[in-house]
Amino acid sequence: MRLLSNILCALFLAHGAVAMTLEAQLPDPVQEQTAQDLFHELRCIVCEGQSLAESDAVLAQQMRAEIRRRVAEGDSAAQVKAYFVQHYGTQILQRPPLMGSTLFLWAMPVLFLLVGAWLLRPRRRGDSQ
Amino acid sequence: MKMNPRHFPLLAFLALALGLWATMEYNPQPTLPVASTMPVLTLQKLGESQPRDWQAPTGTITIVNFFATWCVPCLAEHPQITRLSKLDGVEVVGIAWNDPEPALHAWLAKHGNPFDAVWRDTTGRSAIAAGLRGVPETFVLDGEGKVRMHVRGAIHEAKAAEIEALVKEWQHAPAE
Numbered sequence: 362m363r364l365l366s367n368i369l370c371a372l373f374l375a376h377g378a379v380a381m382t383l384e385a386q387l388p389d390p391v392q393e394q395t396a397q398d399l400f401h402e403l404r405c406i407v408c409e410g411q412s413l414a415e416s417d418a419v420l421a422q423q424m425r426a427e428i429r430r431r432v433a434e435g436d437s438a439a440q441v442k443a444y445f446v447q448h449y450g451t452q453i454l455q456r457p458p459l460m461g462s463t464l465f466l467w468a469m470p471v472l473f474l475l476v477g478a479w480l481l482r483p484r485r486r487g488d489s490q
Numbered sequence: 491m492k493m494n495p496r497h498f499p500l501l502a503f504l505a506l507a508l509g510l511w512a513t514m515e516y517n518p519q520p521t522l523p524v525a526s527t528m529p530v531l532t533l534q535k536l537g538e539s540q541p542r543d544w545q546a547p548t549g550t551i552t553i554v555n556f557f558a559t560w561c562v563p564c565l566a567e568h569p570q571i572t573r574l575s576k577l578d579g580v581e582v583v584g585i586a587w588n589d590p591e592p593a594l595h596a597w598l599a600k601h602g603n604p605f606d607a608v609w610r611d612t613t614g615r616s617a618i619a620a621g622l623r624g625v626p627e628t629f630v631l632d633g634e635g636k637v638r639m640h641v642r643g644a645i646h647e648a649k650a651a652e653i654e655a656l657v658k659e660w661q662h663a664p665a666e
Binding site: 406407419420422423424426427430445448449462465469472473476479480 | 498499502506509510512588613614615617618619620621622623624
């Protein structure tokens with residue numbers, strides 16, 4: 362029973378990886394690597410929270426095919442990213458660019474640290490009352 | 491008024507929550523901004539085997555409806571698409587996304603074909619070019635092929651009335 366559940370878990374986890382490796386890869390390993398890197402840098406627009414590399418959605422599969430097609434045609438990684446940003450906005454990027462509206466997002470780790478340091482600051486006895 | 495230091499953590503939490511909430515919508519612009527030109531799409535016309543380029547016609551108002559026979563909201567909006575197709579001087583173009591041709595023929599025969607032309611996107615290239623997130627999605631283009639309205643999801647009665655009013659407003663606007 363335990364063996365069966367382990368096998369099922371392994372199959373479930375491997376499902377996405379298998380789906381992607383079944384796709385036709387580019388004959389040039391350098392171009393394929395560029396495409397693979399882009400799959401990790403772009404977000405699946407249907408199932409937010411997943412990258413294109415992880416998603417099994419039809420639109421994600423079609424986006425991977427489009428990325429491979431563009432890379433095979435000689436587009437650089439930056440050109441492919443620019444194409445997707447032009448059509449889907451910066452939301453499609455896994456790493457949101459640093460701009461006015463995302464400043465807070467990028468500053469948050471520092472803010473959290475500062476707030477944490479303030480909360481844990483050494484206090485004199487009687488301070489908490 | 492002197493602030494109690496014990497309230498600082500609460501204030502800090504509220505400030506963070508507010509900041510996060512504001513950041514959630516950091517990219518609210520639609521995928522194809524209004525007034526941008528509809529890109530040239532590579533599509534297969536229903537009944538044809540080879541894909542070719544489709545360009546938004548000029549000189550007529552065009553409603554481009556991405557749909558699919560397997561999509562329930564597409565069926566729900568079908569009466570509204572049919573209603574819009576009856577408007578004078580409007581061309582309604584249907585683009586079926588990921589649909590086999592026999593299923594498309596059967597669906598159109600069963601539910602009626604309101605489209606002036608039906609095309610198929612079997613590779614997703616056109617869907618990506620239009621910034622599609624799913625089906626149904628509808629683009630209302632003016633006489634210059636520019637996107638004037640982009641509707642995500644099914645067109646309900648009120649939205650169809652809005653599109654109809656918009657079309658009539660353009661048609662009655664004096665030429666510049």
